[in-house]
Amino acid sequence: MTLLRDEHLAAAFDHAARSYDTLVAANPGYHAHLRRSVRRLRLPGQGRGLRLLDLGCGTGASTAALRSVLPAARITAVDASAGMLRRAAAKPWADGVTFVHAPAERLPEAGVSGPFDAVFAAYLFRNVTDPDAVLAAVRGLLRPGGRLGVHEYTLRGRHTDRAVWTLVCRGVVQPVATLLGDGPLYRHLWRSVVDFDTAGRFARRLGAAGFDQVRALPLPGWQTGITHTFVARRAHAPREHA
Numbered sequence: 001m002t003l004l005r006d007e008h009l010a011a012a013f014d015h016a017a018r019s020y021d022t023l024v025a026a027n028p029g030y031h032a033h034l035r036r037s038v039r040r041l042r043l044p045g046q047g048r049g050l051r052l053l054d055l056g057c058g059t060g061a062s063t064a065a066l067r068s069v070l071p072a073a074r075i076t077a078v079d080a081s082a083g084m085l086r087r088a089a090a091k092p093w094a095d096g097v098t099f100v101h102a103p104a105e106r107l108p109e110a111g112v113s114g115p116f117d118a119v120f121a122a123y124l125f126r127n128v129t130d131p132d133a134v135l136a137a138v139r140g141l142l143r144p145g146g147r148l149g150v151h152e153y154t155l156r157g158r159h160t161d162r163a164v165w166t167l168v169c170r171g172v173v174q175p176v177a178t179l180l181g182d183g184p185l186y187r188h189l190w191r192s193v194v195d196f197d198t199a200g201r202f203a204r205r206l207g208a209a210g211f212d213q214v215r216a217l218p219l220p221g222w223q224t225g226i227t228h229t230f231v232a233r234r235a236h237a238p239r240e241h242a
Contacts, residue, residue, distance in 0.1 A: 003195070004188045005129050006103070012185040013058070014083035019180050020059050021087070023173065033219045034065035034122060037151040037229040040217060041118055047073025050117040053141060054078065055104055056124030060088030062151070066120060067093050078102055078112060104134045107141070115143035122151040126196035135209035142234040148211060149231050153193040154202050156218075156225035165193055165226050199228045206232045 004012055013020075024030050043050060047070025054063045057077035066075055075096075079085045080103040089099045102110030104124060119138050125131045138148060155161045169190040177186035197205060203216045211232035219227045 003192055004185065009127060009185075009188070010080040010082075010103070012182070012188070013081035016177075016180075016182040016185050017059060017081065017083035017087050019182070020084065021061075023176065023180075024061065026172075029219075029221050029223070031061060031065065033221075033223065033227065034062055034151060035069055036219065037122070037149055038065045038069040038120065040229050040231050041120070041147050041149045042231075043070055043073075043118055043147065046071055050074070051115070052076070053112070053114075053116045053119045053138075055119055055121040055138065056080075056127070057088055057099075058084045058123070060091050060094065062120060062122035063088060063097060064091065064093055065122075067097070073117075074098075076100060076112060076116075078104070078107065078110070080104065104128055105130070105137070107137060112141070114141035116141050116146060117143060118147040118149065120149045120151070123153065125150060125152055125202070126154075126192045131205065132209060135206065135211075139210045139234055144234060144236065146234045147231065148206070148234070149229065150202075150206075151227070151229055152196075152202070153226060154197055154199040154216075154228050154230075155193065156228075157198040157200065158225060161225040162194060164222065166190065168222070193226075199230075202228075203230060206230060210235050 050073045052073045052075045054077040057063045057079045063077045076098045078100045082101050085101050100110050128134050174186050199216045203214050206214045212235040214232040217229045218224050
């Protein structure tokens with residue numbers, strides 16, 4: 001199948017927004033894993049005085065994790081799907097969060113400007129057309145030494161990891177999504193993980209984009225080997241590609 005991209009993907013998320021929270025709630029540990037990834041940023045003092053960017057916030061699960069772990073931080077939450085963003089902005093914890101409707105590739109045009117102390121991106125990079133361009137933009141928005149946290153489906157590289165991912169998607173998620181009229185989106189989401197970087201390759205991508213102190217940390221439960229937290233720091237200058 002052909003992966004959905006850009007406005008086609010945003011439109012698919014718009015349609016799926018009404019049932020998205022119900023589907024992700026069926027994933028054991030989904031919200032706890034996001035909070036764990038936020039804690040792995042090791043930001044101080046409940047985030048007091050810090051500016052955070054939640055890039056690709058969807059219906060706000062990642063934003064809620066940031067609010068839970070870093071309640072004193074100032075958060076800007078961005079998403080390309082207007083439907084998903086409306087759901088996020090309607091959540092009871094959303095007061096004080098700045099929501100911006102924009103693709104990750106066009107943040108300056110939407111008035112998103114740094115410097116930010118940290119950027120958090122959950123389930124974003126495998127869904128953008130040019131992840132390297134987005135990483136370059138993220139680096140430019142971070143203050144020197146600012147931190148990047150990426151929470152992403154990135155397979156460890158073993159055949160068993162792909163088999164588990166495929167079993168969960170085709171046996172559970174896709175049948176339900178098809179009944180809800182969102183089958184193409186969830187078939188895209190399965191394929192986007194299979195086609196995207198392994199965890200090791202994505203860590204190297206971060207290093208090449210000008211980040212150092214890169215760590216790829218697994219998440220527990222059935223997602224071990226499937227979902228990772230990547231934490232990194234904005235380096236002083238990007239490395240040359242080999």
